[in-house]
Amino acid sequence: MTIKVKSGRGDRKLQRQPRHPLSDWLLVMAVFARIGSTAFGGGSATIASMRQACLRHQWMDERQFVSTLVLSRLTPGISILAQALLIGRIAAGIPGMFAALTGLLAPALVITCGLTWLYEVIHDLPAVAGPLHTVVATAAGFTVALTLQLMRDVFRGQRIVMIMLVLLVYTALAFWVNNPLIVMASAIFLALLFPAVFDSPSSSSDKTDSDK
Structure with a gap:
């Protein structure tokens, strides 16, 4: 489907990304539930996982994903939730918004509560200090990798x-x-x-x- 966009320099045609046949709210919820349960390392890991999911399921291309990232940063509150709502809206309409939000929050809430209880039990043990520092280094690596992935398309110009x-x-x-x-x-x-x-x-x- 082709969309005409009017600008100061004349009309410009944009090619809308074709919707995947399975892009309904159930798929959106399943994808975001997997992201919420596996994207350890903070916001960068979650954004990287959402980017991979959007490209794999053809919900949007690279530049459209960057646009959702920028728009979510312009809104107050938790930007990752705002971006999840935008992606869910594009992938499966209004039901996709609720599916993305539920899928992202539900498993993360359960895992976070469990890990918080576990941390209170074992954080004083000397053997735990090394793995905790490794988690911090992994989160930093996710941040660097995400930055390079998002900038790769920009620097092709x-x-x-x-x-x-x-x-x-x-x-x-x-x-x-x-x-x-x-x-x-x-x-x-x-x-x-x-x-x-x-x-x-x-x-x-x-x-x-x-x-x-």
Whole structure:
């Protein structure tokens, strides 16, 4: 299915990702239940698992997943739950939203309660210190791997220098301002003022093909 999107530079056609035949709310709940019960290591591990599930079941492509990640960061509260709601909505409509939320929270709640009780029992044992430090290192590895996966598609373009410059500027701004609302507002303002800087290479190629 092709969708026309109007912009300041003319109409642009977007190809909607075809829905998988089994993308109903039961599948969404099963997938997110597996994520909630196996994605150890914090938010990065959960996001990486959601990314793999979205690509495997063809609910969305890489850039659409990054869009859900960005949108979830713009909302207050727990961003992972917001992203799960967005993915569930795209995969199976409104029932998918409730299925994704239930599947993600239910097993994680049970496992967390069990591990909390177990930690209170064994955390003073010397033999447990090593495995706990290993868990921390694993979580850090998930964060690095997720960052590289999300940036891989971005750095396939031809404007690597511009992307790195924007990244460095907003990293410095985040440390200097220390207010996420101001950082996000400045990013939105610059995106509206200089849209070509933030356009993806695929958007530029689509515009070139339409001009031809």
